[in-house]
Amino acid sequence: SFSKERVLLHPRFSCPYTSQQNGRAERTLRTINNLVRALLFQAKLPNTYWVEALNMAAHLLNILPSSAINNAIPFTRLFNKPVSYEHLRVFGCLCYPNLLPTAPNKLSPRSARCIFLGYPTNHKGYRCLDLSTRRIIISRHVVFDENSFPFTSTLSPSSSPPAAPHSYPQPLLITTSPPPLPVTTTPPASPANSASPQHSSSLNGSTALPSTISPVSSPSASHQPSPILSSPAQSQPVSSSHDIPDVTSSSTSISHSSSSSPTPPPSPPTSTAVTEQAPPPPTRMTTRSQSGIIKAKKIISLHTALVSPLPRSHIDAARDPNWNPAMNDEYDTLKMRDTWTLVPRPPNTNIIRSMWLFTHKFKADGTLSRYKARLVANGKSQEVGVDCDETFSPVVKPTTIRTVLHLALSRDWPIHQLDVKNAFLYGNLEETVYMHQPPGFTDPTKPDHVCLLKKSLYGLKQAPRAWYQRFSQAASKIGFKNSKSDASLFILRQGSDIAYLLLYVDDIVLTSSSPTLLRSILTFLKTEFQMTDLGSLHFFLGISVSRNKNGMTLSQHNYAADILHRANMSNCKPCSTPVDTSAKLHADAGQPFSDPTMYRRLAGALQYLTFTRPDIAYAVQQICLYMHDPREPHFNALKRILRYVKGTITHGLHLHRSTSTTLTAYTDADWAGCPNTRRSTSGFCVYLGDNLISWSSKRQPTVSRSSAEAEYRGVANAVAETTWIRNLLLELQCPIKTATLVYCDNVSAVYLSTNPIQHQRTKHIELDILFVRERVALGQVRVLHVPSSHQYADIFTKGLPTTLFNDFRSSLHVTGT
Incomplete structure (x- = not known):
C-alpha cells in the first residue's frame, strides 16, 4: 500500500545523542x-x-x-x-x-x-x-x-x-617455512635507508649495519598489511607495498642474536613478521618526498599474478581477457560441430537449461596449461523415458591400466597418450532433446527460439554412452575389438603385431609392439576425431608418470597437495601411519560432524588417491563406511589420513621392468572387526611378476561365524580376482601357463580349499568353497600357507604399528619419487 511504500522510502532514525x-x-x-x-x-x-x-x-x-x-x-x-x-x-x-x-x-x-x-x-x-x-x-x-x-x-x-x-x-x-629475515634500519639521520635491505646495502656500501631495530610506528587501520606472495626463485627479501612510516628514535630497542656476519644471507621470505612498540608522541606530519623515502613496490609471483581466478558467472568471464576467448572458442566449436538447430519453442515440452563451467588446465609440473570453458547441459532436469533412456557407459578399470602398463614396460613398447577435443560432441542422440540457448550467446534475431540438440552435450545423462558407442564404431573400422574382460580395452592384431588402446571417457592411452602400426593408428584416429597427440605417457587422469630404464612410477603428488589445500591442511603436522591402532571407529560415537558435504568430498578424493597409493586403502575404506552419517571421530580419522599423506606426498606406485608372467596373490581377513555389525574386513593384493596390479580392502557383506570362515571368504574374493586377470591376460595374448599362487595365513582355510571337508560350521559358505575347489581342480589356483610376518595383505585389513607398516608398504612398491 501507499503507506508501506512511504515507510520503506523514508526510514526513521534515532535523534543525535539520544541513545534511549x-x-x-x-x-x-x-x-x-x-x-x-x-x-x-x-x-x-x-x-x-x-x-x-x-x-x-x-x-x-x-x-x-x-x-x-x-x-x-x-x-x-x-x-x-x-x-x-x-x-x-x-x-x-x-x-x-x-x-x-x-x-x-x-x-x-x-x-x-x-x-x-x-x-x-x-x-x-x-x-x-x-x-x-x-x-x-x-x-x-x-x-x-x-x-x-x-x-x-x-x-x-x-x-x-x-x-x-x-x-x-x-x-x-607460525608455519613450517624458514623464518623471515629481520628488517634492519639505520638511525633517523638517514631515513631513506630504512626503505628495504636492498636500499640499505646500496647506500651504505660496505658499512656494517646496526644490530638493533628501532621501533616502527604502526600503519593505520585502513592500511593493514596484506600477505605478500613470493616466488621460489626470489633471493632477496620482499618489502611491503604499503606506505613505509618514518623511523623514529627511541630508547627501547629489540636486540637480535649476534652473528659473525653483519648481514644475514638472503633467503626467500615465507611469512611476514611485524614487530611493534608503543607509538611515539605525536610529531609533525612529514611526507615521503620531504624525507626522501621511496615507496616500495609489491613483488609477487609472476605465475600467480597472471592466473585469472575462476569466474562466478558467464558475465564475469565475458569481462576477463583470459576467460572470454575460452568461452568464444567453446561456442565456435559447438557451432562448427552442428550441435543444435534453433527452432521455435514447442508447447508442453521439457526444455533443459545449460550453464558454463570454468576450470584451469594444468601441466604435470603444476604450471598453467590453458583456460577451459565448457558449456554443459543440466541433466538433472531430464525425464527418463522422455528425453533420455539408457545411460550406462563403461570406463577402463584401474587394474586393466596397470596390467597394460606392465606388459608395455616389460616389452619396452612405446606408450602414447591422446586427448580428444570435445569428445562428447561426436556422439549422436537417439532421443529428442530441447535446450535453452547458451547464457550470454542468445541469437538476437531469434531470442525466443530453443536449441534442438543433434549431438550429445556434456551434462546430458546419455552423453557418455553416445560417445562410447561412436568411438567403438570408429575403432572397429581399423580392426580393434572390445575386450570381453574390460569393455574399454580395445585390442588390435595385424599379423605378429599387436596394439592395446585404453579409453577413459575422452582420454586415450595407446601402446603397440610396432612403431609402424602405432603411427597408422594415430593417423586413422586423427581423421575420425579432432584430437591431440600428447606424446609419450607422462600425465594421465591426474596421474604423473615418470619412466626410466629401471621402470615406471605412478604418482599423484599434485592431486594429494590439492586435497590438503581443500581441507586447509597444507601445513599440517605429518604422522607416520594412516590409522590409529589403539581404537576403532564406531558408527554412533561422538557428535555429528558439522559439514557432512565436506567430509564426503574429501573421502571421495582420497578414494581416487588410492589409484597409486595402496598403503591408504584400508584407512580410506574405513572412513567411507560412515559417509551417510559422519561424526567428529570419523573426521579425525580422515584428518589422520591427510596428515600421513602430507608426510608421504611424493610417494607413488613403482612398476619394475619385469619379464616374469607369474600371478601371485596374498589374502587376509580379520574376524568380526566391525564393532557395530561384527562383520569382517578382507583384503588382497595381486602381483603380476614383480609388480602390484590389483588390491582391495572391503568389509564382507555377511557376518562370519569363525575366523576360518572369514579367511575363506577372503580367499574366494582373491581367487575371483585372479580368475578375471587370467582371462584378461589371455585376451592380451599373454596367457598364464602356471597356476596362480594364493597365499593365506589361516591353516583351516588352506585345508578347505583342497579337501572335501563338510561340517556344520562351513556348510553355509558352500558356494565359495566349491568355487575355489573348482579352480584348484582345474590347475589354475594353488592355495598355500604363509606366515603372518610375510602376509602382505595384512596392511589391507587392520591398522599396523609403524615398523611393520613401513615393511609392508615397501613390499607393495610404494616409494618416494
Whole structure:
C-alpha cells in the first residue's frame, strides 16, 4: 500500500545523542563493554589491548547461552551447528607457543613466555603476545598456564598511550617455512635507508649495519598489511607495498642474536613478521618526498599474478581477457560441430537449461596449461523415458591400466597418450532433446527460439554412452575389438603385431609392439576425431608418470597437495601411519560432524588417491563406511589420513621392468572387526611378476561365524580376482601357463580349499568353497600357507604399528619419487 511504500522510502532514525531511542543496541553494547572491562582487569592488561578483549568478549557472547532467546546459543541458532568449548582458555593467561618452525638454528629456544589474547579469525589456533618482543604469534601448538597472569607494569594503564585502532599488533604466523629475515634500519639521520635491505646495502656500501631495530610506528587501520606472495626463485627479501612510516628514535630497542656476519644471507621470505612498540608522541606530519623515502613496490609471483581466478558467472568471464576467448572458442566449436538447430519453442515440452563451467588446465609440473570453458547441459532436469533412456557407459578399470602398463614396460613398447577435443560432441542422440540457448550467446534475431540438440552435450545423462558407442564404431573400422574382460580395452592384431588402446571417457592411452602400426593408428584416429597427440605417457587422469630404464612410477603428488589445500591442511603436522591402532571407529560415537558435504568430498578424493597409493586403502575404506552419517571421530580419522599423506606426498606406485608372467596373490581377513555389525574386513593384493596390479580392502557383506570362515571368504574374493586377470591376460595374448599362487595365513582355510571337508560350521559358505575347489581342480589356483610376518595383505585389513607398516608398504612398491 501507499503507506508501506512511504515507510520503506523514508526510514526513521534515532535523534543525535539520544541513545534511549535505540535501547536494544545500547544495552547490547553495555553488555559487551562490561565483559571487555572484566577481561582487561583480570588479565591486568592496559587499555591499549581493548581490541583483543573486544574480540574475545564477542566470541564468548556468541557461543554462550543467551536469556534473550530462551537460553539458546546465538551461534547455534544462526548457523544450526553445535558449539565446542574445548578450545576455550583464560584470557590474558601465561602461554608457551611452539616456535620450532621459525627457530633460526637448532640451539634456539623452542618457545617463549607469551600472553594469550584470543583466537584469530582466519586460522584455527591461538593469538599469543610475546612478552619480550611485543609481537603477536599465531600458533596451533600452545601450552597454557591458566593460573598465571604475567603482564608486567611496563605497559600499565597509566603509562599506556590512548587506545586507538592503529595500536593493534600485527600477527606472526607460525608455519613450517624458514623464518623471515629481520628488517634492519639505520638511525633517523638517514631515513631513506630504512626503505628495504636492498636500499640499505646500496647506500651504505660496505658499512656494517646496526644490530638493533628501532621501533616502527604502526600503519593505520585502513592500511593493514596484506600477505605478500613470493616466488621460489626470489633471493632477496620482499618489502611491503604499503606506505613505509618514518623511523623514529627511541630508547627501547629489540636486540637480535649476534652473528659473525653483519648481514644475514638472503633467503626467500615465507611469512611476514611485524614487530611493534608503543607509538611515539605525536610529531609533525612529514611526507615521503620531504624525507626522501621511496615507496616500495609489491613483488609477487609472476605465475600467480597472471592466473585469472575462476569466474562466478558467464558475465564475469565475458569481462576477463583470459576467460572470454575460452568461452568464444567453446561456442565456435559447438557451432562448427552442428550441435543444435534453433527452432521455435514447442508447447508442453521439457526444455533443459545449460550453464558454463570454468576450470584451469594444468601441466604435470603444476604450471598453467590453458583456460577451459565448457558449456554443459543440466541433466538433472531430464525425464527418463522422455528425453533420455539408457545411460550406462563403461570406463577402463584401474587394474586393466596397470596390467597394460606392465606388459608395455616389460616389452619396452612405446606408450602414447591422446586427448580428444570435445569428445562428447561426436556422439549422436537417439532421443529428442530441447535446450535453452547458451547464457550470454542468445541469437538476437531469434531470442525466443530453443536449441534442438543433434549431438550429445556434456551434462546430458546419455552423453557418455553416445560417445562410447561412436568411438567403438570408429575403432572397429581399423580392426580393434572390445575386450570381453574390460569393455574399454580395445585390442588390435595385424599379423605378429599387436596394439592395446585404453579409453577413459575422452582420454586415450595407446601402446603397440610396432612403431609402424602405432603411427597408422594415430593417423586413422586423427581423421575420425579432432584430437591431440600428447606424446609419450607422462600425465594421465591426474596421474604423473615418470619412466626410466629401471621402470615406471605412478604418482599423484599434485592431486594429494590439492586435497590438503581443500581441507586447509597444507601445513599440517605429518604422522607416520594412516590409522590409529589403539581404537576403532564406531558408527554412533561422538557428535555429528558439522559439514557432512565436506567430509564426503574429501573421502571421495582420497578414494581416487588410492589409484597409486595402496598403503591408504584400508584407512580410506574405513572412513567411507560412515559417509551417510559422519561424526567428529570419523573426521579425525580422515584428518589422520591427510596428515600421513602430507608426510608421504611424493610417494607413488613403482612398476619394475619385469619379464616374469607369474600371478601371485596374498589374502587376509580379520574376524568380526566391525564393532557395530561384527562383520569382517578382507583384503588382497595381486602381483603380476614383480609388480602390484590389483588390491582391495572391503568389509564382507555377511557376518562370519569363525575366523576360518572369514579367511575363506577372503580367499574366494582373491581367487575371483585372479580368475578375471587370467582371462584378461589371455585376451592380451599373454596367457598364464602356471597356476596362480594364493597365499593365506589361516591353516583351516588352506585345508578347505583342497579337501572335501563338510561340517556344520562351513556348510553355509558352500558356494565359495566349491568355487575355489573348482579352480584348484582345474590347475589354475594353488592355495598355500604363509606366515603372518610375510602376509602382505595384512596392511589391507587392520591398522599396523609403524615398523611393520613401513615393511609392508615397501613390499607393495610404494616409494618416494
